[in-house]
Amino acid sequence: MYKILLCQRYLRTRYIALASIISVMLGVATMIVVNSVMSGFSHQMRDRIHGLLADVVIESHSLDGVADADLQMRIAREVANDYIEAITPTVEVYGMLNFNFAGQWITKPVTLIGIDPEGKSKVGPLRKFLDSYNPVYEDGKISREALRPAGDEPDWELSPRAWEYRRDKIDRQKWYEEQLAALESERVASSGSKNREEAGEKHASSDEAAPAVDDPFANPFQTAPGQGDQSADPYDLARGRIYVGIGLVSYPYRDPETGHMKLMMMAQPGDDVRISTVTAGRPPEHAPYLATIVDVFKSGMTEYDSSLIFCNLDELQNVRGMLSPATGKRAITSLHIKLKDYNQASAVVERLKSAFPPDQFAVKTWEQKQGPLLAAVEIESAILNVLLFLIIAVAGFGILAIFYMIVVEKTRDIGILKALGASSGGIMSIFLSYGLALGVVGSGVGVVLGLLFVHYINEIESCITWVTGRKVFDETIYYFPEIPTAVHPSMVISVALGAMLIAVLASVFPARRAARLHPVVALRRE
Amino acid sequence: MTETFAAPAVHLEAVALDKSYRNGTDEVAVLRGVNLQVRKGEFLSLIGQSGSGKSTLLHLLGLLDSPDIGEIRLEGKRIDHLPAKTRDELRNRVFGFVFQFYHLLPELTLIENVLSPLMIRYSAWDYWTQRRELRERALRMIEQVGLSHRLKHRPSQLSGGEMQRAAIARSLVAQPELLLADEPTGNLDVNTGNGIIDLLEKLNEDHRLTILMVTHDEGIAQRARRLVRLSQGRVDRIHERAA
Numbered sequence: 001m002y003k004i005l006l007c008q009r010y011l012r013t014r015y016i017a018l019a020s021i022i023s024v025m026l027g028v029a030t031m032i033v034v035n036s037v038m039s040g041f042s043h044q045m046r047d048r049i050h051g052l053l054a055d056v057v058i059e060s061h062s063l064d065g066v067a068d069a070d071l072q073m074r075i076a077r078e079v080a081n082d083y084i085e086a087i088t089p090t091v092e093v094y095g096m097l098n099f100n101f102a103g104q105w106i107t108k109p110v111t112l113i114g115i116d117p118e119g120k121s122k123v124g125p126l127r128k129f130l131d132s133y134n135p136v137y138e139d140g141k142i143s144r145e146a147l148r149p150a151g152d153e154p155d156w157e158l159s160p161r162a163w164e165y166r167r168d169k170i171d172r173q174k175w176y177e178e179q180l181a182a183l184e185s186e187r188v189a190s191s192g193s194k195n196r197e198e199a200g201e202k203h204a205s206s207d208e209a210a211p212a213v214d215d216p217f218a219n220p221f222q223t224a225p226g227q228g229d230q231s232a233d234p235y236d237l238a239r240g241r242i243y244v245g246i247g248l249v250s251y252p253y254r255d256p257e258t259g260h261m262k263l264m265m266m267a268q269p270g271d272d273v274r275i276s277t278v279t280a281g282r283p284p285e286h287a288p289y290l291a292t293i294v295d296v297f298k299s300g301m302t303e304y305d306s307s308l309i310f311c312n313l314d315e316l317q318n319v320r321g322m323l324s325p326a327t328g329k330r331a332i333t334s335l336h337i338k339l340k341d342y343n344q345a346s347a348v349v350e351r352l353k354s355a356f357p358p359d360q361f362a363v364k365t366w367e368q369k370q371g372p373l374l375a376a377v378e379i380e381s382a383i384l385n386v387l388l389f390l391i392i393a394v395a396g397f398g399i400l401a402i403f404y405m406i407v408v409e410k411t412r413d414i415g416i417l418k419a420l421g422a423s424s425g426g427i428m429s430i431f432l433s434y435g436l437a438l439g440v441v442g443s444g445v446g447v448v449l450g451l452l453f454v455h456y457i458n459e460i461e462s463c464i465t466w467v468t469g470r471k472v473f474d475e476t477i478y479y480f481p482e483i484p485t486a487v488h489p490s491m492v493i494s495v496a497l498g499a500m501l502i503a504v505l506a507s508v509f510p511a512r513r514a515a516r517l518h519p520v521v522a523l524r525r526e
Numbered sequence: 527m528t529e530t531f532a533a534p535a536v537h538l539e540a541v542a543l544d545k546s547y548r549n550g551t552d553e554v555a556v557l558r559g560v561n562l563q564v565r566k567g568e569f570l571s572l573i574g575q576s577g578s579g580k581s582t583l584l585h586l587l588g589l590l591d592s593p594d595i596g597e598i599r600l601e602g603k604r605i606d607h608l609p610a611k612t613r614d615e616l617r618n619r620v621f622g623f624v625f626q627f628y629h630l631l632p633e634l635t636l637i638e639n640v641l642s643p644l645m646i647r648y649s650a651w652d653y654w655t656q657r658r659e660l661r662e663r664a665l666r667m668i669e670q671v672g673l674s675h676r677l678k679h680r681p682s683q684l685s686g687g688e689m690q691r692a693a694i695a696r697s698l699v700a701q702p703e704l705l706l707a708d709e710p711t712g713n714l715d716v717n718t719g720n721g722i723i724d725l726l727e728k729l730n731e732d733h734r735l736t737i738l739m740v741t742h743d744e745g746i747a748q749r750a751r752r753l754v755r756l757s758q759g760r761v762d763r764i765h766e767r768a769a
Contacts, residue, residue, distance in 0.1 A: 002642055002645035002646050003650075004650055005634070005638065005645065006631070006633065006634075009633035009634065010633065013633055412629065413631050413632070415629075416629045416630075416631060417631075417642075417646070418590070418614075418617075419588070419590055419617060419623045419625075419629075420617070420618060420623070420642060420643045420646055420696075420700075421614050421615065421616075421617040421618020421619070421643060421646050421647065421700075422614065422618075422646045423610070423611060423614045424610065426646070518591070519590045519591070520582075520585050520590050520591045523590070523625065523629065
């Protein structure tokens with residue numbers, strides 16, 4: 001009983017000890033904040049990777065693919081129908097993207113994924129990533145509403161806004177060509193090469209909104225297969241349609257007026273671009289074709305956003321010659337599968353492996369496909385945790401020092417208690433429970449502080465931004481309107497328990513010293 | 527030693543106690559073969575100059591320390607070699623201590639200080655179940671020493687005499703058989719000191735409480751029934767006052 005009473009009294013009268021647990025408190029709060037933000041980010045990242053890939057991916061080793069998508073899907077259904085919710089066939093191949101921006105040709109290496117948008121959106125949340133389905137944020141506010149209702153199935157048609165842009169651009173292009181032709185005829189009449197230059201300059205400066213206007217249909221597309229019926233309707237889209245990763249067609253810049261980061265779009269929905277890939281023949285041959293950007297996708301994974309292009313499956317198969325001339329069946333390179341329950345993924349992978357021979361196919365879950373990246377994130381988070389826990393451990397030494405001083409200060413009282421019959425164990429438990437009480441208070445306050453910080457993290461971020469005048473969390477860099485956080489109760493509990501354990505451990509040494517004090521020596525001190 | 531046969535039973539007994547302390551490399555002998563018998567219900571004072579070993583003897587008798595050689599016997603049974611837990615228990619139940627510097631716990635109020643031996647004796651649960659009667663008992667003791675008006679005061683708010691009376695109440699609340707007082711008046715003025723001795727005398731007479739008091743003050747020492755003079759770590763002389 002006296003232990004509890006004394007412990008409580010010490011807690012209320014020794015404020016210096018409370019100072020020692022401020023570091024425990026801050027350590028706990030920091031750990032909770034960092035863990036929550038890290039797991040928020042990592043959760044988002046996993047979400048994005050998972051969303052772009054699929055639960056399980058079956059890939060053929062050869063870029064030529066395997067014949068007959070329906071047959072392959074049937075095989076997959078046969079072995080694991082109970083687990084499978086949806087399957088979609090895709091063709092994955094490497095290629096090159098060319099487009100004209102501000103008078104120069106931009107060339108980027110890409111991975112082309114031929115998909116059927118309806119099927120793909122059943123396998124993963126495709127709409128979540130497409131620009132036209134999502135509002136655009138600027139300074140934390142919506143600056144553009146979503147262009148399409150969330151219920152619409154994704155397809156290969158332009159949104160009204162993209163149509164408007166395309167018509168406008170082609171009209172300008174026509175006008176420009178007419179002007180050019182007029183000038184040309186004038187020049188033929190009189191030698192007016194100077195006039196032509198002037199006209200060209202004037203046009204370029206007055207038309208910054210559509211920088212790609214400079215002759216997109218010039219000779220690179222002359223041989224493109226998609227251009228066959230271009231003449232019928234000048235507004236008609238190219239036969240190839242793509243969703244292009246935002247990193248491929250934009251670059252970030254700092255707005256000189258506001259100092260905020262912005263994205264400059266080099267090409268946008270409605271523009272035509274040139275895509276080159278290889279045919280499925282032996283040997284593979286160069287296969288360029290023309291495609292219209294239907295939409296831009298942002299997964300938030302830079303790796304994907306700056307290398308992936310989703311294109312229409314049938315056109316890709318046509319261009320690559322993945323049609324069997326005899327049967328008309330189309331070849332594919334991979335199947336994306338969504339499971340009913342992802343927890344059974346490994347069992348499904350085993351079943352699929354038995355049906356798809358390993359010399360032709362690789363069957364993997366999305367996690368296995370992204371193994372190194374996910375492992376790196378996990379290691380990073382583990383190292384951070386170790387470092388932060390060391391902060392709390394350092395705080396433990398503060399507790400140790402202060403406790404030692406308290407024991408010295410309380411030497412006489414310890415002697416009295418022993419004279420009154422208190423056992424050594426009892427004296428020890430006074431200081432141990434004092435340490436525990438400090439740990440409980442410290443980690444309790446730390447937990448509350450940390451959770452409050454996480455809860456109001458966006459308000460705090462905007463406050464810091466306001467004070468420093470510099471954006472701490474830039475949505476154009478991270479693609480999030482807000483800082484993502486995820487609080488796991490198990491994490492909070494283990495951090496709090498760890499801090500309490502350290503407080504108790506730090507008080508063991510002073511408590512042992514107190515317990516070993518000889519009562520006569522202790523009493524003699526004055 | 528012949529008087530022991532006629533007198534009441536021996537309560538606490540020191541047999542050939544030797545005790546020395548190390549002071550750096552030197553070994554200082556404090557007690558050299560002390561024999562002492564405290565009878566049941568007597569008021570014995572132990573007098574001697576500073577360094578004569580009287581406080582050490584008291585500590586040994588109260589099991590706060592253990593002798594190098596010799597034995598402590600309580601009602602004829604040796605107690606100094608008992609395990610620590612048993613000695614803790616004996617200190618809590620059999621002995622009551624009163625010190626020169628009162629030694630109250632500064633964080634606790636007067637009533638809590640008085641209750642502290644009982645808190646030590648009982649576990650939290652046992653204490654909680656009988657807290658009313660224990661508090662009653664403490665209040666009776668405080669009333670006996672005349673401090674009922676000071677229950678909620680901290681030791682720092684009490685005067686020296688009040689603190690010593692509180693310390694006596696604390697030593698009595700555990701209902702000890704023996705009261706060991708180490709210079710109880712050493713820090714008090716003569717009047718207050720006499721008041722404390724009056725209180726001890728009254729307890730000795732009313733409750734037949736055995737009291738062993740250490741002092742260096744001749745006047746105070748003379749008020750005890752029996753007086754043992756200690757010098758150079760040996761019992762020098764024993765005076766007996768007629769009742």
